[in-house]
Amino acid sequence: MYSRRKFIKVSAAGASLAALSNASFASGVSNSADSFPIVISTWDFGIAANKEAWKTLEKGGRALDAVEAGVKIPEGDMNNHTVGRAGYPDRDGHVTLDACIMDEFGNCGSVAAMEGIAHPISVARLVMEKTPHVMLVGDGATQFAVEQGFKKEKLLTPESEKAWKEWLKTAKYSPVINIENKQHAPGNQYNHDTIGMLAIDAKGNISGACTTSGMAFKLHGRVGDSPIIGAGLYVDNEVGGATSTGVGEEVIRNVGSFLVVELMRQGYSPEDACKEAVNRIIKKKPQTARDIQVGFLAINKKGRYGAYAIQPGFSFAVCNTEKQDLLVKGKSIY
Numbered sequence: 001m002y003s004r005r006k007f008i009k010v011s012a013a014g015a016s017l018a019a020l021s022n023a024s025f026a027s028g029v030s031n032s033a034d035s036f037p038i039v040i041s042t043w044d045f046g047i048a049a050n051k052e053a054w055k056t057l058e059k060g061g062r063a064l065d066a067v068e069a070g071v072k073i074p075e076g077d078m079n080n081h082t083v084g085r086a087g088y089p090d091r092d093g094h095v096t097l098d099a100c101i102m103d104e105f106g107n108c109g110s111v112a113a114m115e116g117i118a119h120p121i122s123v124a125r126l127v128m129e130k131t132p133h134v135m136l137v138g139d140g141a142t143q144f145a146v147e148q149g150f151k152k153e154k155l156l157t158p159e160s161e162k163a164w165k166e167w168l169k170t171a172k173y174s175p176v177i178n179i180e181n182k183q184h185a186p187g188n189q190y191n192h193d194t195i196g197m198l199a200i201d202a203k204g205n206i207s208g209a210c211t212t213s214g215m216a217f218k219l220h221g222r223v224g225d226s227p228i229i230g231a232g233l234y235v236d237n238e239v240g241g242a243t244s245t246g247v248g249e250e251v252i253r254n255v256g257s258f259l260v261v262e263l264m265r266q267g268y269s270p271e272d273a274c275k276e277a278v279n280r281i282i283k284k285k286p287q288t289a290r291d292i293q294v295g296f297l298a299i300n301k302k303g304r305y306g307a308y309a310i311q312p313g314f315s316f317a318v319c320n321t322e323k324q325d326l327l328v329k330g331k332s333i334y
């Protein structure tokens, strides 16, 4: 799959990190100095997203505006088949997108299983700002987006359609791993990637955004953790924020991002909070956890960040005044 797989291969081969758009690379997982503004996000595509968010943060702008602008970069990237408009479709060929956003006041908005709209994060923001609701799903979400002036378009790209038809030939839908077809097996560790982004602005306020096309070739109507407040994303401006990536079902079962924030409230460092949340997933389903990926990324009120994943290969990007393109290799249990 796309860039994360490339990243794993590049690292394994010990090849030049110049392949990662000249990003600097660190294998530590947490900073110690208080620092903000700051923006962090999941995976290597987070570098480009962070840079976009930084344009708002460096001007003294609001974290909420920064995270929305930032995650729109992978959402609009035609080479990204796990987030936004070029995402892989579900089992029936529909591209259905999930996203949520949360601000420093505890306001939040979300869309799930939405079709035909390229930037679900912006629709989620309008759900938050213009409706009395938190979440709109399916046709209702699309209808709301169109009413708000979003263009309805066909999202299934020729490349995604080809991949879907290829998958249809060899795999019937199953949430279990298909070893013969690892790359496309629903539910496995290879076909997930979500951008979860957390930012603290110059005023010290925290916001977060999370957006994905979800599990490739999922059942029509399947919703993962990413648009669910508390699962894929949670922000408490007194404490910090957390976001997740990977097999959403396991994150939902454990209300993962809320758990990470609550652990930080109890005094855990961001990294330790993420590790504990990952361990809860493993403890509940040790067999399942062997073959899936889930990663958490968190930041606390002081701008300290950390991450943890079940499997190796998880990376996250950091951008602050010192460095705009830092890529950090997340620690993992296995």
Ligand code: ASP
Pocket: 191, 192, 193, 194, 212, 213, 214, 215, 223, 224, 225, 226, 244, 245, 246, 247, 248, 249
């Ligand atoms: N968490 C997302 C989902 O389960 C996908 C991912 O991060 O890979 O829908």
